[in-house]
Amino acid sequence: xxxxxxxxxxxxxxxxxxxxxxxxxxxxxxxxxxxxxxxxxxxxxxxxxxxxxxxxxxxxxxxxxxxxxxxxxxxxxxxxxxxxxxxxxxxxxxxxxxxxxxxxxxxxxxxxxxxxxxxxxxxxxxxxxxxxxxxxxxxxxxxxxxxxxxxxxxxxxxxxxxxxxxxxxxxxxxxxxxxxxxxxxxxxxxxxxxxxxxx
Numbered sequence: 001x002x003x004x005x006x007x008x009x010x011x012x013x014x015x016x017x018x019x020x021x022x023x024x025x026x027x028x029x030x031x032x033x034x035x036x037x038x039x040x041x042x043x044x045x046x047x048x049x050x051x052x053x054x055x056x057x058x059x060x061x062x063x064x065x066x067x068x069x070x071x072x073x074x075x076x077x078x079x080x081x082x083x084x085x086x087x088x089x090x091x092x093x094x095x096x097x098x099x100x101x102x103x104x105x106x107x108x109x110x111x112x113x114x115x116x117x118x119x120x121x122x123x124x125x126x127x128x129x130x131x132x133x134x135x136x137x138x139x140x141x142x143x144x145x146x147x148x149x150x151x152x153x154x155x156x157x158x159x160x161x162x163x164x165x166x167x168x169x170x171x172x173x174x175x176x177x178x179x180x181x182x183x184x185x186x187x188x189x190x191x192x193x194x195x196x197x198x199x
Contacts, residue, residue, distance in 0.1 A: 017068050018042065021049055022077030023107050031068050032095035039070035040136065040166065044187055048164060049074060051183045051194050052132070055162055056080050059131035062156070064118040064147055069096045069111075071134040071164075076109045083111050084130075086118045119143070122150035129158040136166040145173055152176055163195045 016028040017039045031037065040048075048071070049056075057079040063072035066085035076083045085100075087093040093115040100111035114121065118137075133151060137143035144167050151157055152175075162182070165173065169191045183194040 017070055017073075019074055019077050020045055021074065022079065024073070024077035024103065027077075027103075027106070029069065029073065029099050029102075030095065032089075032092045034089055034092050036138070037067055037089070037092055039068040040190075041187075044166075044185075044190060044192060045070060045074055047185055047187070048192065048194070049078060052078075052162070052164075055132060060084075060128065061132045061134070062086070062130045063134045063136075064122075065135065065137040065143070066096055066113070067092060067136070069099055071136060072096075072111065073099060073103065075132070075134075076103065076107055076111055080109050080132075082109060085111060085113045086121055087113070087115060088117050090115055119146055119150060122147065122154055122156065124154075126154065126156050130156055130161060131158050132162045132164070133157065134164050134166075136164075139168045144171060148173060148175060157197060159197065161197050163197075165193045165195070167191050167193075 015031045017031055019025060019027045020042055056075055058081045061075045061080045061083045063085045066072050066087040069085055072083045072085040085096050087096055093113060096113045100113050135147050178198050179195040180198055182196040185192045
């Protein structure tokens with residue numbers, strides 16, 4: 001989803017997203033021209049997917065604020081069986097749908113794009129739980145905690161799921177006691193946290 005705070009000050013120009021690992025490594029995907037829409041940096045994605053290197057094979061993954069698809073398509077490239085990308089902005093979502101179609105024959109996993117508000121979507125009952133969730137919302141809009149709360153309230157997470165949260169620096173959040181902070185990194189104006197659920 002497009003961001004509006006420090007990380008995303010400028011309008012995106014026509015550009016490309018590069019998948020940095022897995023089956024689709026090196027594949028370049030166009031970025032929709034939407035104000036504030038930019039992918040996570042290669043460096044941050046490399047860090048994240050090093051954390052997740054043993055967590056993705058044959059999993060179901062939910063990308064709540066998909067934006068450019070940088071996280072969701074990277075997960076697909078690295079072995080996720082099914083990635084659901086949710087995006088509210090229609091221009092960005094249509095671009096995601098085009099990418100999903102382009103990658104369908106190049107990767108055994110499946111990308112499913114939904115257009116709409118993620119917090120509203122989380123009020124529904126999922127067909128099945130997810131093994132992992134990316135939460136990388138627009139900064140400065142107060143979306144991180146409501147998204148976390150909605151995940152907890154619904155049946156969205158498998159018992160041993162992981163949840164990745166990317167926010168502005170040092171944003172305080174509340175998570176259940178059985179969510180263990182597995183990894184954490186501050187990089188520039190981004191605070192990255194990986195939680196793992198325990199019994």
